[in-house]
Amino acid sequence: MIRMRFAPSPTGMLHVGNARTALFNWLWARKNNGKFILRIEDTDMERSKSKWEKAILDDLRWLGLDWDEGPDIGGDYGRYRQSERLDLYHEYASQLVKDDLAYPCYCTPEELGQKRKEQLSRKQPLKYDGYCSQLTNRGRNLFKAQGRKPTLRFRVDGDKLCFKDLVKGEMEFVLGNLGDFIIMRSDGWPTYNLAAVIDDSLMEITHIIRGDDHLSNTPKQILLYKALKLYAPVFVHIPLICDMHNKPLSKRYWYSSIVQYRQEGYLPEALVNYLALLGWSPKNGREIMGIDELIDSFALEDISGSAAVFDIKKATWVNSEYIKKLKPDDLMSACMPYLKSADEYAQSLTELEPEQLKNMLAAIAPGLKTLKDVSNEAVPYLIDSIEGILDTQSPSFSEKDIEVLKAFNEKLVSADIFRAEDLKIILKQLKKETGASGRGLYLPIRLGITGEPHGPELFELLPLLGKKGCIERLKQTFNWLDSNAAKV
């Protein structure tokens, strides 16, 4: 049974990088009919907040990355918050002390900082000098008498350590430049390395897919697995995601946290699709892939070894592809929240007849990059009054344009029915009578009816507005022109 995990620390929003890590783990679990476990690594009491845990869970759900075991639903492998597993860490840590594989260290953070500074200025490798590893009982008692609370350090022993990483290949680390490291804090809480090792082993995690910033932690962890006689998982270190300056993605950019994508109108399936393409690509070269296809073609051997730059333009393109594929009903319900939270124009759309709104949205869908665009794209075509738009857009009409508009208005008034075919005939006649064609014909009509120079196909739009709607809008435009004579 393949058991994968995602183990975020609740110290902030779910980021794009973490989301991709979660996704890869999830994909591998689902592909192998394995389990996907969510574990909260909240051993940093200072920074961990339950509101962040909640936010992360929300984002994962939104992305569609569901878990089989986790803090909210439990599971057969015990508690899923590290803060609730303290007894386990103590148990294993005291075992290490008993075996003399770990020892109490009384150095204070200040002293350690000082030592580090000196090593740096002497251009020496940065590592713990092992001072407390030599401590006699008397020395220990002396520190205790001072009221110092010790940390626990793991004794690093041996000359080198090898392991295989599924992406990076055979790894070899020289242990000589690794100092004894802290596994238990002076306040009795474990550090990341200890807690993660114990949990991954007890939870029988088979593969760990994580960012390659953890690559140099891995030797420490393997040392711990060995010392604790615990089973170690397979390591898969994936490259980081960078911004356009080639720095690991930071919160500096709005698009680095997942929650932003909800607000900006990205579809979760689209984001998942794009994220999957960052550092991985399928053998067949396909790019737009639904979740099932993603699961089907995902393979660890196709993960790239080099860092990827997050390209918001491509992410947006993927999103627009997904919007185009939406069925009218789904499109409408997907757009609704964005219409409701937009300005009053957009809100008035939500009161339209569902059928009419659906048709309108379908007409503008091909031009949407994000769902949020819907308010900008749709409003000008759907509201009854375009006076506000005319005031803000202030389109300019030539004399010829106005002539065309007036002629168009007359044709409309005398038109029997008004469908796309009727419109075509009307325009044909208009062209003949006014001599206007192409841009000279279409643009004034678009402006006169919508106030905007861009928008969906007129042949779809105008029939939806209806004869009455078009005439009403033209009337508004004529009025606007009269009161803005200077602009004509």
Add this chain to the structure above:
RNA sequence: GUCCCCAUCGUCUAGUUUGGCUUAGGACACCGCCCUUUCAAGGCGGCGACACCGGUUCAAAUCCGGUUGGGGACGCCA
């Protein structure tokens, strides 16, 4: 300072394991054309890369060494 990772178009990448099939393929972006008697959408096309130096070889993007560049780790963060 020490250790580790990475290096193909502006970006994501294919090709690298098993050297020739590659005038290095695809996608985004950009540009142009076509379609639609408009914009967008759509179709077609263009631009555009093997970081550098050496070695091995009949042959190297592909193997080896070095250089440079970028990133990571060295924390009582994860």
